[in-house]
């Protein structure tokens with residue numbers, strides 16, 4: 001199963017750039033993880049572009065209003081998605097400064113939160129990538145997650 005991460009706007013902050021590079025490099029050992037950037041803009045424009053680019057994928061909106069799950073639950077949900085024959089790709093959608101539209105949240109297959117805190121979108125991207133890495137190591141029985 002391909003894992004796509006679609007984010008609005010390339011990271012501009014040094015810590016975010018190096019965090020993204022680090023976790024993408026690590027994830028390369030665990031499968032197909034693709035990070036794609038879309039042009040940042042207002043909420044309606046970015047949400048429409050995110051939905052268009054992720055058409056046909058199992059879409060997970062990353063949003064502070066979403067379901068807060070433990071890392072083990074992320075791993076369990078990944079395993080269930082892989083068991084389904086109809087999911088070839090999952091797309092995680094990160095919004096821009098104004099967040100997602102209600103329409104995007106309603107259209108997505110799931111809405112997940114990284115916590116109830118509102119994070120700057122570059123930080124949310126780094127946290128998401130670290131969780132994907134954690135889930136990948138957990139599923140292989142490696143000792144990173146403890």
Ligand SMILES: C[S@@+](CC[C@H](N)C(=O)[O-])C[C@H]1O[C@@H](n2cnc3c(N)ncnc32)[C@H](O)[C@@H]1O
Pocket residue numbers: 061062063064093094095096097098099100112113114115116117118119120121122124
């Ligand atoms: C600055 S936040 C947008 C805040 C905006 N006021 C809102 O209502 O969503 C930019 C993006 O970062 C991501 N993000 C920020 N905090 C998050 C959290 N706690 N959980 C999941 N994603 C988060 C979301 O994708 C969000 O669209």
